[in-house]
Amino acid sequence: MSTTGLEKEKDLIERALKAARDTRFLSVEHGNRHQTASIFSSQFGSQEAVIVADGNTWEAAGRDVEASFLRENRAQRKPFIFGSHVYANDECVQELAAALGSHAAIPVAVGSGTINDLTKVAAHLTNRPYMVVGTAASMDGYAAFGASITVKGSKNTVDCPAPQAVLADLDVIAKAPQIMNAWGYGDLMAKVVAGADWILADAAGIEPIDPFAWETVQGFLRSWIGSPDAIAANDPAALRHLVYGLMMSGFAMQSTLSSRPASGAEHQFSHLWDMQHHTFQGAAPSHGFKVAIGVLASLALHEDLLRRDMRTFDIEAAVRAWPSMDELEKKIHQLFDAEALENRAIEETRAKYVSPEVLRGHLTRIQENWTEIRAKLLAQLIPFRELRGMLQSAGCPSTPEQIGISRERLRVSYQQCCYMRRRFTVLDLLQRMGVFDETLDNLFGAQGVWKTEGEA
Numbered sequence: 001m002s003t004t005g006l007e008k009e010k011d012l013i014e015r016a017l018k019a020a021r022d023t024r025f026l027s028v029e030h031g032n033r034h035q036t037a038s039i040f041s042s043q044f045g046s047q048e049a050v051i052v053a054d055g056n057t058w059e060a061a062g063r064d065v066e067a068s069f070l071r072e073n074r075a076q077r078k079p080f081i082f083g084s085h086v087y088a089n090d091e092c093v094q095e096l097a098a099a100l101g102s103h104a105a106i107p108v109a110v111g112s113g114t115i116n117d118l119t120k121v122a123a124h125l126t127n128r129p130y131m132v133v134g135t136a137a138s139m140d141g142y143a144a145f146g147a148s149i150t151v152k153g154s155k156n157t158v159d160c161p162a163p164q165a166v167l168a169d170l171d172v173i174a175k176a177p178q179i180m181n182a183w184g185y186g187d188l189m190a191k192v193v194a195g196a197d198w199i200l201a202d203a204a205g206i207e208p209i210d211p212f213a214w215e216t217v218q219g220f221l222r223s224w225i226g227s228p229d230a231i232a233a234n235d236p237a238a239l240r241h242l243v244y245g246l247m248m249s250g251f252a253m254q255s256t257l258s259s260r261p262a263s264g265a266e267h268q269f270s271h272l273w274d275m276q277h278h279t280f281q282g283a284a285p286s287h288g289f290k291v292a293i294g295v296l297a298s299l300a301l302h303e304d305l306l307r308r309d310m311r312t313f314d315i316e317a318a319v320r321a322w323p324s325m326d327e328l329e330k331k332i333h334q335l336f337d338a339e340a341l342e343n344r345a346i347e348e349t350r351a352k353y354v355s356p357e358v359l360r361g362h363l364t365r366i367q368e369n370w371t372e373i374r375a376k377l378l379a380q381l382i383p384f385r386e387l388r389g390m391l392q393s394a395g396c397p398s399t400p401e402q403i404g405i406s407r408e409r410l411r412v413s414y415q416q417c418c419y420m421r422r423r424f425t426v427l428d429l430l431q432r433m434g435v436f437d438e439t440l441d442n443l444f445g446a447q448g449v450w451k452t453e454g455e456a
Contacts, residue, residue: 009220016216016251023143025165028243033061033169037068043165046174050077050105052119054086055213057111060135077105088114089150096122112136117147124160131165135183137242138178143180143250155274162254168243182395183288185231187229190266190291191217193298197264197425203373204362206424213252213261265425268417269294280404289403292396299384300449301426304439310370312348315363319356320436335416345419352422407452
């Protein structure tokens, strides 16, 4: 990146931080874990601290964070270290919240996705801010408003403030298992197709694009995802860009109080498989790897849409064929064999269901502006084969079988994902156009990207 480009990137980061609702300090540097105590003091004054970690993150950075407090003779509670049972679920949230409830110390989360989300929710439940010391560039949730927590087997987004201060030590992140930074790359790649979904929602008049949130995520996205080989090599410079991209996604979600700037149809695949308790080789695939396959699944839909000429599309035929809510509920009942998932699908589908008249308006807006919309989508998206190669180079899966999803199951997942979230995405547009089944035939047919004989 040129000097001018670096200055523009720095300026965007500073503006995003100022616009953030909760986060007031961000440091992405080598060795900054050793300055945790002084940064804590700048944010929280003389308040007591309590480190929250698990066994792995304690060894990776927790001891050094504790040492920084000891050097400065800062008050701190005995660290709260989760055992091997740690998981981003309500039981662990309640365990931590109960511990925090016995004192007024400010939590310092040392870890990545799970530890950060657990601390974020527990701090909110006990009415206090917190800070985080990231140990891997594994996801975009560090600076995000809200946390993903499993409650009674169902993945839920819990509304809660983001951390007041965020540290990402590049030395620690470079030493993290390479696979964890590949997880983050998959999550950052999601912003490509999530942006395309937002373009469609904006074009249909359903959810306008927030210009600043868009620029925060998309402004330097191509440079942040542009060196997948270096991500695989844990190159510090590439990891800095990866961290910036993930943090900026979080800031955009803070500013809008929504995950829309960073999440579209691709995340619906990941959330579906979460709620189905999918495992592969004895463990649940990471969020970032499930999202990576979701990116490819969503991108395939966008490319099928781009091959269609919306200017000649028969809107009235689509309106006549639009099913009633009762018909959709019958289809949902056939698609899901778990009552909890069926109930959620019905709730979300009712929330986004539109009348034939509203449907006509949405499709007309897209048809009348299709030339401009298509140009925006082409500029936003990366061709399927190229993007798949980038995922491969970063160490991410590029076929569903690599996370234990068969082609047959992937096709069913496409159908199920249409009903799992009220957010408007390419899934909804193709369904409302009445061409969704035809699109799946294209994707899984002899010439499709998901042909059952193997990779296209």
